[in-house]
Amino acid sequence: MEEEIRPLPKFDYFSPHSLHDLSTLLKQLKGGISFLAGGTDLLVNMKKRITIPKVIIDINRIQELSFIEKRSNNIHVGSVTRLNNLIESSIVQENVPLLTEAIRFLASHPIRNRATIGGNLCTASPAADAAPPLLALNASVKLKSPDDEKIVPLSEFFVGPRQTVRKHNEILTEIIIPCEKGSNAFMKLGRRRGFTLSVVSVAAFGIIKGDKFEDIRIALGGVAPTPIRAYKIEEMLKGVEVSDRSIEKAAEIAKSISKPSKRAKRASVEYREAMARVLTKRVLMKIAFEERG
Numbered sequence: 001m002e003e004e005i006r007p008l009p010k011f012d013y014f015s016p017h018s019l020h021d022l023s024t025l026l027k028q029l030k031g032g033i034s035f036l037a038g039g040t041d042l043l044v045n046m047k048k049r050i051t052i053p054k055v056i057i058d059i060n061r062i063q064e065l066s067f068i069e070k071r072s073n074n075i076h077v078g079s080v081t082r083l084n085n086l087i088e089s090s091i092v093q094e095n096v097p098l099l100t101e102a103i104r105f106l107a108s109h110p111i112r113n114r115a116t117i118g119g120n121l122c123t124a125s126p127a128a129d130a131a132p133p134l135l136a137l138n139a140s141v142k143l144k145s146p147d148d149e150k151i152v153p154l155s156e157f158f159v160g161p162r163q164t165v166r167k168h169n170e171i172l173t174e175i176i177i178p179c180e181k182g183s184n185a186f187m188k189l190g191r192r193r194g195f196t197l198s199v200v201s202v203a204a205f206g207i208i209k210g211d212k213f214e215d216i217r218i219a220l221g222g223v224a225p226t227p228i229r230a231y232k233i234e235e236m237l238k239g240v241e242v243s244d245r246s247i248e249k250a251a252e253i254a255k256s257i258s259k260p261s262k263r264a265k266r267a268s269v270e271y272r273e274a275m276a277r278v279l280t281k282r283v284l285m286k287i288a289f290e291e292r293g
């Protein structure tokens with residue numbers, strides 16, 4: 001049966017050219033605002049009537065939101081940076097390769113030409129592919145309202161499916177990622193090999209000294225109402241010998257902390273829990289192999 005084509009609900013449209021103009025505009029508006037970045041989530045949600053904004057603020061003309069810079073030991077990425085620009089960036093490849101690895105598998109080339117890193121985080125999908133690597137890298141986000149600016153650790157940003165701590169008059173302006181030397185692993189499982197949303201994804205950053213895990217940070221997508229950091233695994237592995245036994249134990253914890261929604265599409269609760277275990281084992285084995293050779 002052919003899908004009925006309905007016009008989008010009416011909305012007011014603004015397209016400020018600077019953060020200063022955006023602040024002036026936000027002071028005048030009351031609510032019902034959606035920011036338009038790449039539009040690859042927003043327009044789909046508007047067509048499905050999941051989101052019905054009264055006002056759309058197009059942030060694509062704000063040049064101050066598109067940049068990738070290394071400042072002291074952090075990478076700063078403007079929220080409207082396109083995913084393909086991030087993949088191509090030598091600054092990102094050299095300093096935070098885990099992010100490159102994760103977004104290389106996100107959607108398709110045409111989508112990544114439009115889609116932005118800020119949009120991927122603000123959409124707050126439990127399966128957003130940029131979230132697990134950025135959680136494992138201890139990233140933070142900068143939120144700006146007309147009167148205030150604050151930095152929030154990404155681990156405190158997501159509060160539920162499609163919900164974040166961001167207020168209606170706050171814009172995510174940049175993502176701040178600390179640079180650290182270590183090994184990285186990202187694995188994503190979708191319903192097919194490519195061009196698809198994750199059913200489960202796992203990202204890990206790790207350092208091994210001698211035969212022991214010195215530092216491991218691990219985050220999972222698609223297994224809970226929000227992307228999650230697996231602190232229980234991290235605590236269990238710290239200072240522990242790298243072995244099949246410790247990795248197997250960590251994988252079991254990944255399964256036990258997974259609480260996927262029964263209503264989530266694309267895979268059952270049981271499958272997601274089982275795959276959280278499998279992917280966690282594989283990322284830890286990859287890190288162990290890379291660090292020890």
Ligand SMILES: Cc1cc2nc3c(=O)[nH]c(=O)nc-3n(C[C@H](O)[C@H](O)[C@H](O)COP(=O)(O)OP(=O)(O)OC[C@H]3O[C@@H](n4cnc5c(N)ncnc54)[C@H](O)[C@@H]3O)c2cc1C
Binds near residue numbers: 120127196
């Ligand atoms: C065919 C297809 C395949 C896809 N595959 C994947 C995939 O494999 N993995 C994946 O993770 N995603 C996937 N997506 C989802 C989507 O492409 C990404 O989430 C993308 O990064 C969203 O970015 P955007 O710039 O298009 O966001 P938009 O659609 O512009 O915005 C998304 C939401 O975030 C808000 N927002 C955007 N920027 C800001 C900001 N700076 N401050 C405050 N709020 C903001 C918007 O108001 C909106 O609510 C897919 C989408 C499509 C259509």
